[in-house]
Amino acid sequence: MSPRRLLALFLAGLLALPALRAAEHTLTLADSRGRPVADAVVSLHPLDQPAPPAAQPAPEITIAQRDSEFVPLVTAVRVGTAVRFPNEDKIQHQVYSLSAAKRFEVPLHSGATAPAIALDQPGVVAVGCNIHDWMRSFVVVLDTPWFAISGRDGVARVSAPPGRYRREIWHFRLAAPLVTEITLTDDDAATEAVSLTLRRDRHPARREPGADATYP
Ligand SMILES: [Cu+2]
Numbered sequence: 001m002s003p004r005r006l007l008a009l010f011l012a013g014l015l016a017l018p019a020l021r022a023a024e025h026t027l028t029l030a031d032s033r034g035r036p037v038a039d040a041v042v043s044l045h046p047l048d049q050p051a052p053p054a055a056q057p058a059p060e061i062t063i064a065q066r067d068s069e070f071v072p073l074v075t076a077v078r079v080g081t082a083v084r085f086p087n088e089d090k091i092q093h094q095v096y097s098l099s100a101a102k103r104f105e106v107p108l109h110s111g112a113t114a115p116a117i118a119l120d121q122p123g124v125v126a127v128g129c130n131i132h133d134w135m136r137s138f139v140v141v142l143d144t145p146w147f148a149i150s151g152r153d154g155v156a157r158v159s160a161p162p163g164r165y166r167r168e169i170w171h172f173r174l175a176a177p178l179v180t181e182i183t184l185t186d187d188d189a190a191t192e193a194v195s196l197t198l199r200r201d202r203h204p205a206r207r208e209p210g211a212d213a214t215y216p
Contacts, residue, residue: 022159023184026191029154029169031198036154037171039074040196041140043147044158044165047181051144054078060116062086063127063137065093068206070127070137074172076147082116083139085109085127094130101125101141124170134206138172162186173198 025044029037045051058080064071065087077083085095087110095106095114101123106114119125119141129135140147146160162184169178174196 023162025158027156028193038152040150040171041076042156043168044160045144047164074138076140082118084116085114086112099125133204
């Protein structure tokens with residue numbers, strides 16, 4: 001095939017792609033006192049057309065155990081993603097979840113020997129360690145490719161094709177996800193400020209070895 005014909009085919013292919021347009025949806029998340037809220041998951045669920053199929057083969061992510069903490073604290077993935085739990089510590093951890101979206105228990109393990117867990121249903125998978133009750137991590141499993149996690153500045157930026165969406169904002173300190181219907185347009189450049197009412201974090205705090213709560 002001649003180079004010119006190849007080029008013509010390539011250009012025709014480009015024109016045939018319908019969903020190259022993307023609108024950018026930017027949110028600034030703050031708590032009721034105006035402080036930025038990090039680790040919120042913003043997801044856009046299309047109302048007018050089905051979400052495009054997920055990538056094959058399904059991607060794999062890792063959540064490390066490092067210095068007796070899970071890293072990262074919050075992850076967002078698409079349904080079908082697999083997660084591994086490499087242990088970077090010298091001590092062992094026993095990773096588990098009791099969440100309806102995925103129940104599992106990884107046996108005591110060291111290094112990268114833990115098997116991959118397939119996240120095959122949408123929902124929030126809360127991960128803990130049976131030995132260290134302060135350790136926790138959240139995996140938000142989504143049936144859409146359009147999502148983002150807010151940074152330390154509280155900003156989350158999602159690119160998606162123009163259209164109508166159900167927007168969900170999840171945070172582990174929200175009593176329930178905040179759900180709104182939105183419409184994205186090509187020239188949507190506005191930043192929306194959203195105030196979140198966060199509950200008190202009642203998770204067990206970490207106690208350092210040798211620390212004594214009676215004598216601070
Ligand atoms: Cu542990």
